[in-house]
Every structure is written in structure tokens, then in C-alpha cells.
Amino acid sequence: MKTLSRTRAVMVVITLILLLSGPGIIFAGGTGEQEAKQKTEEEHIHLVFWGGLPPENGPQELVDRYNELNPNVTVEYVRYVNNDQGNVRLDTALMAGEQIDVFTSYGHPRREQRVSAGMAADITDLLKEQGVDLIRDFGPGARPNIVDGRIYSVPTIVLVRFLAVNKDMFDQAGIPLPTEWTLDEFIDVARRLTHGEGAEKVYGIIGDYNTNINLFLENKHGTDPWLNKDGDASLWTKESDFRRAYQMFYNMMYRDKSMMAWEDVLSQRLTDSAALAAAFFNGRSAMMQTGSYMLRNIKDPVQYPRGFKVGFVPFPRVDENQSQYIAPVEPHDDMMVNPRSKYKEEAVRFIVWYAKEGFDPMIRYGRLPLYQEYDKDHVAAVLAEGAEELVDPESFAANVIGVVGDTIIEPRSVPDRNVLDRIFRDESEAYYLKMIDLDTLLNRLQKQFDEVLASEK
Numbered sequence: 054m055k056t057l058s059r060t061r062a063v064m065v066v067i068t069l070i071l072l073l074s075g076p077g078i079i080f081a082g083g084t085g086e087q088e089a090k091q092k093t094e095e096e097h098i099h100l101v102f103w104g105g106l107p108p109e110n111g112p113q114e115l116v117d118r119y120n121e122l123n124p125n126v127t128v129e130y131v132r133y134v135n136n137d138q139g140n141v142r143l144d145t146a147l148m149a150g151e152q153i154d155v156f157t158s159y160g161h162p163r164r165e166q167r168v169s170a171g172m173a174a175d176i177t178d179l180l181k182e183q184g185v186d187l188i189r190d191f192g193p194g195a196r197p198n199i200v201d202g203r204i205y206s207v208p209t210i211v212l213v214r215f216l217a218v219n220k221d222m223f224d225q226a227g228i229p230l231p232t233e234w235t236l237d238e239f240i241d242v243a244r245r246l247t248h249g250e251g252a253e254k255v256y257g258i259i260g261d262y263n264t265n266i267n268l269f270l271e272n273k274h275g276t277d278p279w280l281n282k283d284g285d286a287s288l289w290t291k292e293s294d295f296r297r298a299y300q301m302f303y304n305m306m307y308r309d310k311s312m313m314a315w316e317d318v319l320s321q322r323l324t325d326s327a328a329l330a331a332a333f334f335n336g337r338s339a340m341m342q343t344g345s346y347m348l349r350n351i352k353d354p355v356q357y358p359r360g361f362k363v364g365f366v367p368f369p370r371v372d373e374n375q376s377q378y379i380a381p382v383e384p385h386d387d388m389m390v391n392p393r394s395k396y397k398e399e400a401v402r403f404i405v406w407y408a409k410e411g412f413d414p415m416i417r418y419g420r421l422p423l424y425q426e427y428d429k430d431h432v433a434a435v436l437a438e439g440a441e442e443l444v445d446p447e448s449f450a451a452n453v454i455g456v457v458g459d460t461i462i463e464p465r466s467v468p469d470r471n472v473l474d475r476i477f478r479d480e481s482e483a484y485y486l487k488m489i490d491l492d493t494l495l496n497r498l499q500k501q502f503d504e505v506l507a508s509e510k
Contacts, residue, residue, distance in 0.1 A: 097127070100396055100400060100403060101131060102129065102130050102153075102156070103133055103146075103155070104156070105135030105139065105159055106132065110349055110418040115407065115414045115415060116129075118414070119407075131153075144170075147391060148172075154390065154395075154400045155391070155400045156389055157386055157387065157388055159386060159387075160385065161197060161470070162470035162474060164206055166470070166471060168205045171392065172389075173206060173390065174389070176205065176207075176390055179398055180405070190409070191208055191384065192384070194208070194384040195208050195384055197465070197466055198384075200466075206387040207404050209386045210422060211382055211421045212383050212384070213381070213382050214342075214343070215452050216341065216343075217333065217343050218230065218339060220364035220445050222255070223339070223364065226246055228242055230366050231366050231367070232452075233367070233370065234366075234370065235369050235371075235372070236301060236369045236370070240301060240311075242257065243256075243311040246311075246339035247309070247310065247311040257312060257340060258305075258311070258312050258339070258342070259312065259313045259333070259337060260302070260315075261325060261326065264342040266299055266301075266302065266481075268342065268368070268381065270295075270371055271379060271381055272368050272380070272381060273370070273372065278292070278294070284466075284506075285506055286503055286506060287499055287502035289495045295495060299495075302485070313338075316486060326343065326346075326347065334350075335359075336359070340366075345419050346420075348440075351363050362442075362443065363444050364444070364448045365448040365449050385423075413435055417435055419436070421436070472505055473502055473505055476501045477498065480498055481494070
């Protein structure tokens with residue numbers, strides 16, 4: 054009986070070993086190949102990447118190239134529209150647990166909001182494993198991407214802001230494209246370029262939500278000119294340049310009528326960049342406040358046909374003799390990893406390749422790489438492809454390509470920035486619609502901004 058029990062025991066052990074080892078040990082040949090195939094399939098990684106650009110404007114070509122270079126990885130690009138509704142869609146998908154491994158946030162308010170809400174993974178150690186030093190590789194402007202010593206995002210582009218102009222209108226008026234000018238000269242040029250009446254009227258400039266006084270004051274005061282140096286109070290009633298800038302836009306709208314009145318901007322739905330671009334290319338204004346993100350439209354005569362060359366001029370100096378001129382150049386397009394991603398290591402590897410090596414398809418559509426080692430001459434050549442007959446080369450070289458190496462504005466970390474942006478927009482709109490006067494506007498901005506900033510102490 055003892056021998057039988059021992060034999061049965063041995064058989065049980067052998068059976069368990071065979072069962073736990075899988076069919077590859079029992080049978081030779083095809084089953085081993087099947088096991089290898091199954092293992093390969095398990096190792097194949099599918100990354101989902103959400104971004105705000107149309108896939109045909111660079112992202113799809115870029116991910117296709119990455120997939121070719123990495124046969125065990127498939128990156129799928131999903132577009133969300135970079136507006137309030139589209140950003141809510143992205144945030145909802147992140148919170149709902151939908152597969153999103155990599156996503157791009159546009160502008161530091163969105164980035165800061167997602168970091169504080171726990172929607173961005175800490176990728177500090179993974180970047181270190183990839184040999185990335187954020188400040189060395191992407192410049193001092195990347196410093197705000199580091200929060201309490203940890204990195205939650207990688208900025209990938211340098212955003213250059215400028216005024217795009219209808220060069221033919223400037224030439225016909227005998228006005229050379231300025232290389233340096235002041236706010237007073239800007240007012241005069243806008244007045245001289247305004248002509249016509251009614252539906253045929255051409256304005257010196259049409260403003261949208263992106264055309265605000267802060268962008269015109271940054272070259273003197275730096276980013277967030279309304280914020281004091283300690284970051285705990287606003288300067289709306291304390292800095293005279295705010296009163297001057299608000300009064301300037303108001304006078305251009307209602308006295309000189311060289312800038313479209315705000316009620317007309319609202320009624321004609323010209324409050325976003327796409328609508329503003331269409332108006333500019335249709336010849337309704339001589340100037341458009343914009344940035345390098347608009348270059349893909351400037352290079353597209355099919356969607357935006359026009360019979361003139363586009364020139365590029367810098368933002369006017371606030372004061373003729375100000376001590377410094379800070380170029381409106383800043384990091385943008387922050388790449389982030391979903392904390393719920395199962396493939397954080399591969400997601401970071403994709404981001405690093407995207408920012409350092411694979412960026413050419415994005416350059417063709419106006420995204421200028423922030424990576425410090427990207428060859429500048431190569432960037433200029435790629436960016437100019439197909440635009441030779443559409444843009445003025447001298448002003449393009451001087452005021453777009455030529456300023457990329459200038460000191461980059463470092464965005465400041467401001468809690469509840471989206472709340473402050475909404476206050477700024479609503480109160481400015483009330484002033485431009487003549488619902489409140491200038492003193493009321495500045496006092497309201499000062500009071501509400503200080504309340505929000507104080508609540509974060």
C-alpha cells in the first residue's frame with residue numbers, strides 16, 4: 054500500500070507539472086510556435102495619444118513614422134478640439150478611465166489645472182532613464198513644468214507671437230513693414246490702413262479673444278504683466294500701462310474705428326482664431342494678432358485663398374525708450390502621461406522621440422521645436438517649404454525664425470488661472486460693450502483677482 058500511494062503521488066506531481074507548464078512541453082512542433090506567437094502578441098503595445106491638431110496637419114505622419122520604427126508598438130492618434138468643449142471632453146475621458154496614454158495640453162493654464170487635479174503622471178524617473186535633463190534639453194522656459202521638484206509634462210514647441218499683415222495693403226499705403234515700432238505708431242498705422250464703409254470696410258486690425266492688452270504689454274513687463282513679483286497680488290489699478298492699453302483699444306474701436314467694435318466681433322462670431330484668420334485672408338483687416346500656430350493656415354492657400362503676400366511684424370514697444378524688449382516667445386504644447394496608463398515607460402519613450410527626433414511633420418505645419426539641439430537652419434528650411442510665394446521672406450526670417458533663439462518667456466505658476474482668465478474676459482468684454490467705465494473695470498479686476506490670489510495662500 055505504501056508503494057502504491059507513493060506511485061500515485063508521483064503521478065499526481067507529474068500531472069500537475071505538465072498542466073502548469075502548458076501544452077508546449079507535452080507536444081513538440083506547432084504548439085511551441087503558437088506559444089512564441091502568443092508571447093509576441095502580449096508584448097505588442099497599443100498607445101492612445103490625444104492631441105488638439107487635425108491629424109493631417111502633422112500628428113498622423115509623425116505617429117505613422119514612429120510605428121514604422123517600432124514594430125512592437127502602435128500609436129493611435131485621437132484628435133480633440135482645443136476649445137472649452139474639447140478640453141472638457143478630454144478631462145472627462147481621463148476621469149472616466151478611457152484609454153488615453155499620452156495627451157497634449159495647450160497653454161500653461163490647462164497644464165497646471167491637470168497637474169493639480171492628478172490627471173498627469175509623475176514622469177521624473179522615466180525621463181531620467183531616457184537621459185533627459187528638462188532644463189538642459191528644453192531650456193529655462195521649461196522650468197514651470199517642474200512642480201515641487203517633480204516633472205509632470207514636457208513642453209515640445211516654442212510659440213512665437215507676432216502680427217501678421219497684408220503686405221500689399223502696407224505697400225499701397227507707402228508704409229514699410231516695421232522692424233521696431235511703438236504703440237503710438239501702431240495706432241497711427243491702423244488708422245491709415247482703415248478704409249471703406251459697411252460690409253466693404255477694411256479695418257486696421259480685427260481683435261478676438263486672443264487680442265488682449267496683456268499680449269501688447271508683455272514685451273515690457275514679461276508674462277502675466279498684471280501679477281506682482283511675489284505672485285500674491287495684482288497690479289490692475291497700480292500700473293498705469295493697463296489704463297493706457299485699455300483706453301487705446303477702446304479708442305481704436307469707437308473713436309478711430311480702426312479696430313472692429315466688440316459688439317460686431319460678437320455678432321459676426323469672430324471670437325476664435327479660425328474665424329479671425331478667415332476674416333484676415335478675406336481682406337477684411339490689414340493686421341492680425343497671431344502666432345506661429347497660424348503658419349499652417351498661412352501656408353494653405355486652398356482653405357485660405359488670398360491674393361496677397363503675408364508679412365510679419367513684431368509687437369510694438371510699449372514705450373519708445375523702455376529698458377528692455379522681451380520677445381513674445383514661450384514654451385507650449387505640453388506632453389503628459391495619464392496616471393492610469395499601463396504603458397508609462399513606452400509613453401515617455403514616445404514623448405522623448407516626438408520632441409527630439411520626430412518633429413519634422415509638425416514643423417511643416419507651423420510648430421517650432423523647443424528642443425535645444427534641433428538644427429535651426431533645418432527648421433527654417435522645413436517651415437518655408439511651399440510658402441515661397443505666400444509670405445514675405447525678409448520679415449519672415451527676421452520676426453519669426455530670427456527670434457526663436459531670444460530669451461523665452463517663463464510662464465509663472467498661478468493657482469486658479471482659468472478662474473482669473475474668465476474674470477479678465479468677462480470684465481474686459483463689459484468695458485468694450487460700454488456696460489462699465491474704465492475705472493470700474495480696473496477696480497473690479499483688482500478686487501476679484503486679489504480675492505482669488507488670497508484664497509490660495
